[in-house]
Each structure stands twice: as structure tokens, then as C-alpha cells.
Amino acid sequence: MNDLRIGLVGTGGIGRTHIERINGRLQGGKVVACADPAGAFGLSVAEKYGIQGFENPIDMINDPGIDAVMCTTADPYHEECVLASIAAGKYIFCEKPLAPKADACKRIVEAEMKAGRKLVQVGFMRRYDAGYKQLKAAIDSKEYGEPLLLHCAHRNPSVPADWDNSMAVENSMVHEIDVLRWLLGEDYATAEVRYGKPTNNGPKGLHDPQVMILTTKSGVRIDVESFVNNHNDYHIKCEVVCDGAVLNMPQPNYISVNAKAVTGQAMYTDCFQRFADAYNDEIQAWINASKEGRVDGPTAWDGYACQVAAAAASKARETQEIVPVEYDPMPDFYKG
Known part of the structure; x- marks a missing residue:
């Protein structure tokens, strides 16, 4: 071809x-x-x-x-x-x-x-990000022991005017739902979502920030902060606490800027800047695999598993309770 x-x-x-x-x-x-x-x-x-x-x-x-x-x-x-x-x-x-x-x-x-x-x-382009891939390799190596806790954040400077309370999970933290399941290689057992004190930056009635707490089948505890109106920058954080080490995802190399009598670093303001290379690598990999007659990225089953967990987290947000994440058994078709 x-x-x-x-x-x-x-x-x-x-x-x-x-x-x-x-x-x-x-x-x-x-x-x-x-x-x-x-x-x-x-x-x-x-x-x-x-x-x-x-x-x-x-x-x-x-x-x-x-x-x-x-x-x-x-x-x-x-x-x-x-x-x-x-x-x-x-x-x-x-x-x-x-x-x-x-x-x-x-x-x-x-x-x-x-x-x-x-x-x-x-x-799910984050699986193609260099930082997440480095974390994945470190975890899979077992050199640092088993992951015990993950501390994550997903921050935006602002969001569209029609953003509502459901979108923190379903449009923002859904990326963490997928990439952390991939990072750890296991499904979730429970989900909950708690509200922080609401920021004055967002519209009245919007619960921002929110914290999603996931527990995996083996007991790894994950907290993910979503703060989508920070009026500052687009920032992604992932810290993995293991038996023998703390692993932090490397941050991008920002340029140094001298402006308005201040020396500092320029920072990204949206996902397309932060994950530009990941988008390119993701689509290039899909083109290559399609030409060779295979799928080697996130599958339809991964899409299903993500929405099951997102639905549980959304229910947890509405009820302010811990909600079980209940998947159908994975078909053999998608194993391996």
C-alpha cells in the first residue's frame, strides 16, 4: 500500500x-x-x-x-x-x-x-507521551517495588462557558482514568469524587476543583485533582509512590523568559501544546499499524473499560458516596 x-x-x-x-x-x-x-x-x-x-x-x-x-x-x-x-x-x-x-x-x-x-x-493520546512511557517502563521493571499510591493533577487555565460539574470527570479526568489503568496494568475496584472549596474563578454553582479517588483491584489508591479554572496554566502531574522509591513524571522543558522585571518559565496553556508530540506519535503509530493490518493502540475494550469507570465516578460525584466499578469479563478476543 x-x-x-x-x-x-x-x-x-x-x-x-x-x-x-x-x-x-x-x-x-x-x-x-x-x-x-x-x-x-x-x-x-x-x-x-x-x-x-x-x-x-x-x-x-x-x-x-x-x-x-x-x-x-x-x-x-x-x-x-x-x-x-x-x-x-x-x-x-x-x-x-x-x-x-x-x-x-x-x-x-x-x-x-x-x-x-x-x-x-x-x-487516548497520553499513552504516547514520553513522560508517561518513562513511568510505565519504571513500574514494569519492578526495580522500585510495587506502586502503592498515586497523586495526580489535571489543571486548566479556563474552560468553556457551558462547562458543568459532570465534565470534570467525563471530559477532563477521563484521560487519567485510562492512562492510569494502563500505567498500572489493572482495573479499578471503586471510585469516589469529592469537592474542594469552589474557586471564585468559575461560574456560580460550578464545583471546581474536584478530587477523584480510585482504588484498583489490588488496592493501589489514586487521587486525581481536577482544577479547570486555575487562571494560570495547563499542568499535568503524576507521582507514583512505590515500596522503594517515589517516581515523578518529568515535566516538559519550558523556555526561560525575562519579562515585566521577572525571570521565569513560560508554561503551556492547553493540551495541544503540552501533548503535541504525543498526538503526533499516536496518529503516526495508528497509520503505521493500519497499513500493516493490526491495531496496537488503545482498543475498543479499553474504551469500554474507561466509560465503565467514568460512569462509576460520575455516580459517585452525584451521590458523594464510594461506588463500585463493575466490568463485564474481558473477552478472550481482547486479551494478550
């Missing part, structure tokens, strides 16, 4: 960023067509980038000129897009979440198993 011919569904901000990333910086693939649930808008984006436009996303997915699909739509459209790609026998990269609800994720899992081969990768 020459370039992997990619059809992109969902031409909002991240979709357009992926078009520019794939067609301008990465190797082995090209976005050759796009579509959007808002048909006319998708056609206008296609014209802007000089690629083929489809008014109907399903028509694009089924077109023989498309080898693989990328789904970057709003969350409610993910299930339809992914199921259509599976039915067409095409590899699909779906930005997180795989679907908004665990039962929808389960339908995707069942469709993929029925198709008889893995076709779905979920866009």
Missing part, C-alpha cells in the same frame, strides 16, 4: 488539526476526504483543504477510495461512525470517548468481535 487514504468525520477544531498534522507533518497517510454531521460545514472544510467532501459521513466511510477512517465528531456521533467503519471492514481511529455511555461501547465491542478482527483504536 502507498499512502493510507483516510476519510475524516467531524471537521471541528481537532478534526482540522488532525488534517493539518497528517497531511503536513506525518508520513504514510493522507486525509483525502472529510465529512461532518453538519453536511454543508464539512463540504466547506473539504474545499479549504483541497480534499474530497462528502455531505453524508456514512457515504464517505463506505466509499472504496477510503482505506481508513478517523472520527473526531461530537461524542454522540461516535457510535454510528465506528459501527459503520466496522461494517465496512475499515480501520478506525476514534477520539475519546469511544462512545458517551458504556452500553454503547459494549455494542461496538460486540460488533468488532463479530467482524472477527480488531479494527478500532481509541484516541
